[in-house]
Amino acid sequence: MGGGDVPGVHDRLVADYFADEPLYADAMFRRHFRMSRRLFLWIADDVSRIDPIFTLRFDARGKRGFTTLHKCTAAICQLAYGTTTDTWDEYLKRSERTARECLYNFCKCVVKLYNKKYLRKPNASDVQKLYQFHEQNHDFPGMLGSIDSMHWAQQNCPNAWRGQFTRDDHGHPTIMLKAVGSQDLWIWHAFFDVPGSNNDINVIH
Structure with missing residues (x-):
């Protein structure tokens, strides 16, 4: 996926939702993502294991890419709210193309992972x-x-x-x-x- 991580975005995401004492508690997390934090992390861990796209990588110049949490947040927010790919630009600081690729690959991983049991x-x-x-x-x-x-x-x-x-x-x-x-x-x-x-x-x- 194209684009590189903007400094501070991952840290802000962790502080808001995934820290030991996040800004948004469990009830607000569920409201924002339509699922619990535990389920979100479970899915994020699963998709990162089967698809390297969802892991943190560096480009040929050594520039840091997007993290697993960042990519999964981009995909799940689109699914949770049924919004367009550019809705979360200001918060997640990534391009419309990257958001679309996150969603596409995330859905492919979910089908591959959970099809036999849940689909x-x-x-x-x-x-x-x-x-x-x-x-x-x-x-x-x-x-x-x-x-x-x-x-x-x-x-x-x-x-x-x-x-x-x-x-x-x-x-x-x-x-x-x-x-x-x-x-x-x-x-x-x-x-x-x-x-x-x-x-x-x-x-x-």
Whole structure:
């Protein structure tokens, strides 16, 4: 990934979120990243082990590159907020291209790492266990998990399609990702929206 680390950015990131006594406590960390600090560090450690892109490297001039925490933060912030690649420029001090590459490679690593366990289709036994969990813990029979959605900006949307993919609350073409996850972080359904009526009922079907 192109670009080099700006002095002080990694230290500020650590002081804000990853120090022994960070500026933002656990509750705020979860709010900002949509996950716990422990889970974030677990994923960051996993992706850095299978892909050297996520490790700290130096270029031919000896210039320091971005750290694992910096690269994973760039990717996860985009996923957590569904924002464009340049949204976090001021805080993370890296280019739009680098942010896009972080996101792309991060998603590839996550699929490679967790596909067999968390991205597979549920069988009859899995579904029954999910039913039992929600009924025992929430008195909610017949519940499989939580459904949520996010909008991804379509920068290269053809002009002929812009009207179909543009909503009043966004003002630019987007495509919606709907996903269903269970309490054990198992993403068992994902669906990219197409124009038309797509609600929680017909998406599942």
